[in-house]
Amino acid sequence: MTLRQLTKASTAAILSTVSLVAGALLGGVLLSDQASAETPADKGLAIAQEIDRRDLGFENSKTVLRMILRNKQGESSTRELRIETLEIPDPDVGDKSLTVFDHPRDIKGTAFLSFTKILDPDDQWIYLPALKRVKRISSANKSGPFVGSEFAYEDLTSFEVKKYDYLWLGDEDCGESMPGLSCYMLERRPLFENSGYTRQVSWVDQEEYRIVKVEFYDRKDSLLKSLTLTDYKQYLDQYWRSHKQHMVNHQTGKETVLEFDDFVFREGVNARNFNKNRLARLR
Amino acid sequence: MSRALRGLAVLGLALLNAMENPGAAQDIDALGGAEFELSGNAAFELRIHPESPQFEGQRDNRLAPSVTFAPEFRLFWDTARFTFIPFLRYDPEDTVGRTHSDIRELNLYTESDDWDLTVGLGKVFWGVAESRHLVDIINQTDGVEDIDEEDKLGQPMVQLNLLRDWGEVGFFLLPGFRERTFVGQKGRLRLPLRVDTDNPIYESAAEDRRIDAAARYAHTIGDWDFGASYFHGTGRAPTLVPDFDANGSRVLRPRYEVIDQFGLDVQATLDAWLLKFEGIHRSGQGDSFFATVGGFEYTFFGVSEEGADLGVLAEYHYDGRGDDAPPTIFDNDIFLGARYVWNDEFDTEFLGGGVIDQSNQSVLLSVEASRRLNDQWSLDLESRFFLNANDDPLLESFSDDGFVLLRLSRFF
Numbered sequence: 001m002t003l004r005q006l007t008k009a010s011t012a013a014i015l016s017t018v019s020l021v022a023g024a025l026l027g028g029v030l031l032s033d034q035a036s037a038e039t040p041a042d043k044g045l046a047i048a049q050e051i052d053r054r055d056l057g058f059e060n061s062k063t064v065l066r067m068i069l070r071n072k073q074g075e076s077s078t079r080e081l082r083i084e085t086l087e088i089p090d091p092d093v094g095d096k097s098l099t100v101f102d103h104p105r106d107i108k109g110t111a112f113l114s115f116t117k118i119l120d121p122d123d124q125w126i127y128l129p130a131l132k133r134v135k136r137i138s139s140a141n142k143s144g145p146f147v148g149s150e151f152a153y154e155d156l157t158s159f160e161v162k163k164y165d166y167l168w169l170g171d172e173d174c175g176e177s178m179p180g181l182s183c184y185m186l187e188r189r190p191l192f193e194n195s196g197y198t199r200q201v202s203w204v205d206q207e208e209y210r211i212v213k214v215e216f217y218d219r220k221d222s223l224l225k226s227l228t229l230t231d232y233k234q235y236l237d238q239y240w241r242s243h244k245q246h247m248v249n250h251q252t253g254k255e256t257v258l259e260f261d262d263f264v265f266r267e268g269v270n271a272r273n274f275n276k277n278r279l280a281r282l283r
Numbered sequence: 284m285s286r287a288l289r290g291l292a293v294l295g296l297a298l299l300n301a302m303e304n305p306g307a308a309q310d311i312d313a314l315g316g317a318e319f320e321l322s323g324n325a326a327f328e329l330r331i332h333p334e335s336p337q338f339e340g341q342r343d344n345r346l347a348p349s350v351t352f353a354p355e356f357r358l359f360w361d362t363a364r365f366t367f368i369p370f371l372r373y374d375p376e377d378t379v380g381r382t383h384s385d386i387r388e389l390n391l392y393t394e395s396d397d398w399d400l401t402v403g404l405g406k407v408f409w410g411v412a413e414s415r416h417l418v419d420i421i422n423q424t425d426g427v428e429d430i431d432e433e434d435k436l437g438q439p440m441v442q443l444n445l446l447r448d449w450g451e452v453g454f455f456l457l458p459g460f461r462e463r464t465f466v467g468q469k470g471r472l473r474l475p476l477r478v479d480t481d482n483p484i485y486e487s488a489a490e491d492r493r494i495d496a497a498a499r500y501a502h503t504i505g506d507w508d509f510g511a512s513y514f515h516g517t518g519r520a521p522t523l524v525p526d527f528d529a530n531g532s533r534v535l536r537p538r539y540e541v542i543d544q545f546g547l548d549v550q551a552t553l554d555a556w557l558l559k560f561e562g563i564h565r566s567g568q569g570d571s572f573f574a575t576v577g578g579f580e581y582t583f584f585g586v587s588e589e590g591a592d593l594g595v596l597a598e599y600h601y602d603g604r605g606d607d608a609p610p611t612i613f614d615n616d617i618f619l620g621a622r623y624v625w626n627d628e629f630d631t632e633f634l635g636g637g638v639i640d641q642s643n644q645s646v647l648l649s650v651e652a653s654r655r656l657n658d659q660w661s662l663d664l665e666s667r668f669f670l671n672a673n674d675d676p677l678l679e680s681f682s683d684d685g686f687v688l689l690r691l692s693r694f695f
Contacts, residue, residue: 069628077628077658105694106661107630108322121554123503131433132408136508140554141584144592148628194584272396276508277444277451277501280408281392281399283357 044166047184051209052091052161058239060086060269064102064261069149072253079103079147084269085158092118095158096274100282109283113276114139116158119192125276129283134276143196150225150247150256152196155216164188174205174212177230181205183212197224208232210240218251225249235265316360323354323368326692330471334683338475340468342376347471347686349374349381363393366403368437372428380467381427386437397446404437407455409499409512410561411550412576414598414618414638417561418546420514421497423461430472430667430681431649436461450502457495460517463537471684478523479534485517486540486567493517493541509549518542518568520609542567555582559598569607576600578618587625594622596636612677615641620649629655645675648685663690 038046067079080103086096094116101110109129116122121139128135142154169185183203190197198221203213210232218224231243245258272278330347351372358365368388374381390403407421421438428434439459445452465478487493495516502509521537528534544565551558560577578598586593597620600613620636635650650666668685672678 071628104655104658105322106324106655106692108694123552132406134408135411136503136550136552136557138552138555138557138582141582141592144585144590145626148626148630196585270396272446275446275451276503277446278394278399281394281401281444 043168377470401442455497460491484538572603574602643674646670
């Protein structure tokens with residue numbers, strides 16, 4: 001028997017988080033003005049499409065991520081992973097991601113390969129280096145914790161417009177992380193099965209379409225978690241990425257911080273490695 | 284016993300101490316254009332045997348400690364990698380069989396966009412099933428490590444893989460054969476007679492220098508992952524032939540036949556269902572035969588407040604081999620098991636199950652659990668017990684050797 005299932009598929013996901021969270025938001029064009037005649041649903045969708053549009057064409061990226069998990073007693077543990085993302089331009093197909101753990105040591109070399117789907121469960125494989133075994137795993141579960149963190153799989157998977165319904169809730173000051181900027185409040189409701197949320201509310205800055213904050217409401221529609229995204233940097237004069245993301249679970253008091261190294265775009269990512277057969281020779 | 288235990292503890296502590304401050308040994312350092320990485324683990328194991336052994340000569344210890352050490356050295360270049368992974372186990376109870384060393388990997392790997400090549404001692408795994416690894420054949424089983432056939436000896440190989448849009452094709456040249464390892468006379472989980480590993484019988488005139496060959500095609504289409512494989516060479520599992528050694532004592536001599544084996548492995552991943560199938564057709568060991576394992580794993584997600592998952596597994600085994608082939612316990616068996624994954628920060632996991640023989644009702648019970656203690660340390664629990672084993676010709680030898688094993692591992 002092979003024990004290691006390692007906290008389900010989720011790792012793969014992380015990679016893409018980047019794209020959801022970080023990636024999604026780049027900027028320039030203001031579309032708020034053209035929204036005057038729109039319904040809140042139309043305007044919400046338009047904001048989401050603009051977020052997505054501004055992230056098109058990044059082709060691929062890679063970075064190193066540290067996840068710091070903290071419980072209510074303040075004890076912390078750290079994971080370190082390398083993430084490569086491959087953009088799939090077709091809007092009906094999601095991006096691909098490859099995530100490799102470097103830390104903690106007992107799971108060093110463990111890797112996840114994930115092909116994001118829009119409404120279907122993603123395709124996911126895990127690689128267990130000690131056994132040299134690649135396992136296809138079920139990704140039907142979107143709401144479980146990712147490697148014991150406060151991020152659920154669905155929080156990390158790549159942002160695809162068609163995964164959600166949208167509603168523009170209004171405009172608000174972006175708050176202290178982006179002083180002086182106005183944000184759209186964008187609500188999104190998952191269209192895929194097995195989400196852990198009824199809805200999420202995001203604050204999206206009106207200049208660059210960066211996601212500044214997200215509040216997650218559980219299935220009973222009570223506030224479950226909130227995520228703050230800071231330390232944004234722009235790459236290739238277009239793509240904004242957050243380098244620090246802080247998730248707080250209001251129901252358990254636990255927290256997870258993601259710290260990203262600088263991203264590298266269009267360099268050193270081999271599309272052929274996004275292949276479950278190659279995965280078996282990753283290490 | 285207690286002296287051995289103390290000796291081991293001292294040795295273990297010394298090892299761990301040496302690793303506590305590894306200095307430059309951590310992570311990646313530049314080394315002549317390549318990046319060097321040292322990692323690996325050392326472990327202290329304690330096997331607890333509630334029962335006395337049944338054979339004369341076996342050590343009657345309730346507590347059987349041993350240690351393992353497996354450093355991993357790697358050099359990385361842009362499109363190439365060198366790997367060296369030696370393995371060492373010291374078991375004071377069985378210094379002949381279980382105390383052993385091996386080179387798990389010593390190879391050079393190089394990759395291009397649509398092909399890759401591995402040359403040296405390596406390891407390859409094929410298959411999808413949980414309770415038996417039927418199609419997996421490249422590596423010899425390191426039989427003294429565990430009875431689950433998941434520990435493997437390093438296999439000399441030239442492995443070439445071609446990656447195409449229509450799937451991957453792998454070609455294997457396997458120069459040199461590794462003999463299966465067997466527990467010594469003093470150890471637990473051994474056969475009634477000594478296995479005379481010094482005098483194996485080979486069908487091939489080249490003996491252990493025969494060059495074996497294998498090929499595999501693997502692909503994914505939608506929810507389906509599948510692989511088809513072919514192996515021609517010396518079978519990894521020996522037939523054990525009763526004989527006498529030079530002293531006139533009765534022994535079992537391993538006999539290795541040349542076989543042809545076709546294998547097929549398929550997994551369908553349908554939401555929370557994993558449907559699995561492996562099948563082989565083998566000739567060269569008496570009458571040719573088919574063997575299969577097939578079943579499912581279904582996962583109930585989020586069964587606890589904290590988001591734990593519960594998986595239930597069932598697999599059916601059939602094996603049509605005759606008396607001239609190496610015996611197997613999986614002739615007509617059902618495996619039932621459960622997996623519980625806490626999804627916590629310690630990666631706590633549990634997997635337990637039993638292989639039930641349909642004809643003689645013998646049961647092989649198996650439990651594996653693990654939990655990370657902190658960044659460096661992990662704790663594993665493994666247990667195997669043999670119930671109703673007296674009517675099963677294979678399990679009977681192990682019937683008093685059920686154990687609970689605790690393993691404390693230090694990763695670096």
